[in-house]
Amino acid sequence: MYLQKKSFHDGIFMKPLRNISLLLIVIALIGCVGSSKPATHMYGTLETQKICRVAVLPFVNQTQYRNGDIIAYRIFTSELVNFDRFNLVQEGDVRKVYQQMQIFPGESPTYEQVRVIGERLEAEILIEGRIIEMTHGNRADEPFPVLGMSLIVYDAKKGVTLWTTYHRKKGDQYRKVMHFGLVNTIYALVQRMSREILNSWSEVGFKQCTET
């Protein structure tokens, strides 16, 4: 009888505990499945440990999203300023050099042009971005924003590519549980992804120099 009572009580308490633990495991798995890190491909190593000045080149918009290049550019640049307090070349100076070198909107600079831009702007690193996929998620079949972007990092002194990064995500991939964590706007998605990219770059030596 005691044994029966004990097993009966165990059944009452064990079942909910088991269910809760199962639920927690499922939530954790969902979180794992949803995450995707930026994919970085290295072409060279960053020789200098001091990146004092960074220039972000105008992004190229390969989508139909209006002004997607400017939106991504401004938000990425904002994150770059906050990331490690890099000394950022002003967008106006970058645009002026582009205009003088007759690099038209939508065009990428050649390697020689990269060197010239780096010298003229006195930047150690140049970053160029391409928007490959961009939707703001107000359609019934695609309710969450989607962004796919590719970034190229150049060593401005040598005019060579250091690494390229491709990152693509949807707003619902940041869901934690229920509706919490969802990214509902394309702007917030650009911001989150920019931070993830910069965090991944810090692992390959992308650090600001300490100026005195």
Place this chain on the structure above:
Amino acid sequence: MMTVKKLVLAMCICIMSSSVANAMRVAVFPVEDLSKGKNGVNFEFTSYLAKEIAGRNVELISQQAVISFMVRNRIRWVGFLDYNNILKAGQELDCEFILLGTLDQTKANKAGGLPVYGLTFFLVRTTDARTVWSNSKAVSIDDVQRLLGINEPQTGNELLAFLVQEAISGWPARIDTDIMQQSILEIENVILEPRFAQPGEKVKCIVRLRRDDKGQSPEIAIKVGPKIFMATKRSAGAYYEASWKGADILLAQRLAQDDMGDEFDRDPYDKDRFFVQNIASHQIPVPATMASGGSMWQMYEVKTGMTQANTAMYDSGSSPAFVEESEIYESLLSGSNVDGSYPVSLSIIWPDGRKKIVFLGTYYVDGRAPQVTLDVKSKEIDGIAAFSDKITIIPHMDQREPVKRWEISVEDEDGNTLISENGKHFLPQHFTWRGQQSSGRFANDGEYQIVLKTWDRADNMALAVKKVMVVKEEPVVHVEATQRENAVCVDMSAEKRRPLAYWHVELRSQTGALLQEKEGNKLPVQLEISNEKLSEAGKVECLLSAKDLLGNSFKNKIEDIQLLADKKEKSESDKIQEQKVTEDWVEDF
């Protein structure tokens, strides 16, 4: 009591004045509104934003002053500024910081919902044009849903207000205004032309510098390889100009793996290239690898654009020496020529000793014209491409390279141009000529030549010529009928120069009955019709049709071949008569 009151009042005044003194002087530039298109501006939002940040220890510069500054300095774009204008803003507006903002809005995620907003700020210090603070925020109604909908934004403006509060919530209380060490950008503009030059052509470099605040004039030089060309200052502005002949510097390529040592200037951007002075008759020892595997020195006598190789042999380790009989060995040297790329750098030396070398770009010397040939798709007559309707001309380049301009024309045998066309950049894949002149009239039958001139980026011209023939006239088929004893022979022949692709002949009786039919693709050919059939048929007509290789067709109908045969007989007898008449002596003349 009064003393205490006075003391408190004095303390309050001090606190207020200090807070005013510590307040940041900020100029808020018009916010770029991307929803209004590129370079759209939202003045209402700018005013609202200015009011919001005013309460955060900020002393604002008036919007009118900011707009006047933009007008004076011809700043036509919003959302960003360049270094020079930022410094000017600091001086002319007497502000420590400028705030640049970008706003965008998109449609609601759900039908009938509020729009979605995104906002980005950049706070820039005017003393050194450094971005010291930035923030980027976005909001949609889904982000601000509250329990039971209490205090939820109901309109777009309320949502925007919420966004602004979120964005400026991280406004820095204090920012260090000390100037960080930063290089000043001196170069405003660079003109290097031509980028593609012929050997001996003059190359010019013009550099515009930003005026030095201290009023110092730097020493400017243009460095091309090892050579330095001093730049002269133009009278107006801060323009410096230098020019030189594009092939003054000779490039030589390193041969084997042996290091040349420090004897020659190595190209800092290409370790396999080095520069030597173009001194006539200068002998340069250049290492090479023998075909047998040993090593040797190869002596090059250098002249402008030309090289002569006098080889010398030595065992590895010994110094080079000439031998009487030289042998040519296989060399990896591609040939010291003046064609190549030449990097150009700017050297600035300030009176205070500051130095800077800046890479400006590269120009190319190209002395070789592109190799262009013409190919036509058509039939040939006597080895010449011929056409009656149209002809397709395909240009071929042995080594494809960008083309500066091209011109194609059609000339007759006298050299007169019938039609021409020109263009820039890339050569078209093919041209089509329909045998027309520029006036629209068709050209006469005859031989013409198509002339294609192509200029590469260094203005080297290539010429390609192709002969073509216009044949629009119908082919001529001669028909002769000869009366023989028992039959009439019909002979058909054509011009040898105009081979036929097809011919067809029918002999029909007066009633239309087909007496004989024949076809083929070669002439001459002979048909025979017996006298019996002729008498039975009465009048025999001959229907002839033919087409040449170019598609020109020919048709002929001879009403009565018997008549034709009789005519021929009569003309032959008349000829004999004429001859007889001429032979008889006329007594009474």
